[in-house]
Amino acid sequence: MPSLPVSVSLSVSITRRSSYPPAPHPQQRPDQRSCDGLTPGFPYNGPLSPDNQDLAMRTSRYLLATVKQTPSDAVVISHQLMLRAGMVRKLSSGLYNWLPLGLRVLRKVEQIIREEMDRAGAQEVLMPVVQPMELWEESGRAPAYGPELLRITDRHGNAFCLGPTHEEVITDLVRNELHSYRQLPMNFYQIQTKFRDEIRPRFGIMRSREFIMKDAYSFHADQASLAATYAVMYDTYCRIFDRLGLDYRPVAADTGAIGGSASHEFHVLASSGEDAIAFSDSSDYAANVELAEAIAPGERAAPGETMTLVDTPDARTIAELVAQFKLPVEKTVKTLIVAADHVSADQETGGGLVALLVRGDHELNDIKAEKLPQVASPLRFADDEEIRAAIGAGPGSLGPVQLSIPCVIDRSVALMSDFAAGANQDGKHYFGINWERDLPLPEIADLRNVVEGDASPDGQGTLTIKRGIEVGHIFQLGTKYSEALKATVLDERGKKVVMPMGCYGIGVTRVVAAAIEQNHDDRGITWPEAIAPFQIILVPINLKKSVREKEVCEQLYADLTSAGYEVLYDDREKERLGVKLADAELIGIPHRIVVSEQHLDEGQLEYRARRDDDNTMLSVDEVLDFLERRIKS
């Protein structure tokens, strides 16, 4: 048998044996133990090892619960891979057990969040999962929250609920503890389990009923202080998601009654995301597609055609019209008829209907339409009979010319010239319509969804649309809860003032799922460095046969661990190489070292990053330097 390369200096002395050593002597010297407290080469059923589990583990002692088959009830990738990699197991609908491997990832995400929140001056607290209903009565939110709030009763008949969020509890705490404006601002956060009794939990960890959230609540003496802390939280969130290694976008969110730039969602970009978000290619602008403003820069071209009535008996949709008459779709207009708001319906002659016009290739935005004063809320499309009664033609032949009901047009429609639209007579369209020549320009509004390539509303660049997973949300709450719960402090004049509040959430468990949605390939997870369960996996090719592989692995395991790396040593003797490599790829350890007899002859090891396509050969004594450069950079 060839001897070990001289470059490997063994600090642990191992006697070569052709078979397992006998059970260790109880008085074994500590320096003969490896980093995880196990005697090198000790077989599977040894004692539990209490040492250094944060850093090191050997697979023979670890619950590596990987499965080959994709579970049938998992539809999204993150759910499939989290089950397959042995990170989680379902307990019941929307409830999951976290196995050791998954928990390592979860803890890393938590730790990054914790460090950055602390860095931003927030103070960690821990509030109960179970909350008294009294507080929810006091805030007035109990009825509004409905059945999503899981209510429970204790043995004395007192009402409690499982906390879906903690505004009430923190506000109650703060009103008892803070008394002076001098103490403000303060920002409290916790990383805690939440429960929301979702109507339909789905997508595994992405939308479960029980989940872990980092929620923070800030309290202020005035609005300016709230705005300042909000800005700090915005930056903190950026730092957190940067450190997590995720591709994300802060997105302007619907601020409802609060207004201004008082709310942002943080989205991890992934094709499976539930939300479509639009962002500028050359500025920070980003918004939910439903909320993104559709602007229409430019001017209307002068009329070039005369308006003509054309028989279009077989064209009932824009697609048919475009196909049959070789029209560019940008020269067509869609006319949608919706119910009018009651008040305006009385005043107009529209029979309770309003026409909304968007370009043929555009889509009506329900939310924007609903916000128009003329339009009934909730939005309701008119049925065929109503349309025929009011206009005298069926859908498919509707247009703005000589229209008998009120009409609102999209901004981009207002810029069209020489366009085609229905003639309000069955089977007929007008071509070559021009505003202000053939008919007056109706009221103009933003009616449509933005599309890829639109000009960015901030005037810089064009919009790209991608799907995102909402993982964070920051909010300037104002005094909604502090008012209801009377959370006041005395100001400098000794007057009681209600504290404006901010709240800031991150879905910690959802971040883990989102990270996988964004980082996977056909073999498994490709973790970002910062949240991988382990940094390095050590894979000997044939531990059973090769004493040399075992010696080198034990040595590397000890050296890498004492250098501070988190190492998973795949010391399973019964598994073949293929199984080990497949597992390593499935669980997505970023750095892999394969140890083989063949290459040890030249003093070489194989290195491969999870996202690499090829192996890199390293000499045994340069491994530490190499990894140092590779990981720390």
Place this chain on the structure above:
RNA sequence: CGGAGUAUAGCUCAGCCUGGUAGAGCACUACGUUCGGGACGUAGGGGUCGCAGGUUCAAAUCCUGCUACUCCGACCA
């Protein structure tokens, strides 16, 4: 809450229509062979067929009720 579906071994599923000995693959245990990309052989362990009723000489199979879970929708953000 509306619609659709599923429930049989740890996992993925067959068997049910047409009632009569509980099945396969993977996983697990033992032994042997194999050993650089999810090995092979031999032997074995493991299921009150979701629960409760009913029909029948006989029910995984037919009937009724219940429960849980999944998918689509509404809801939530």
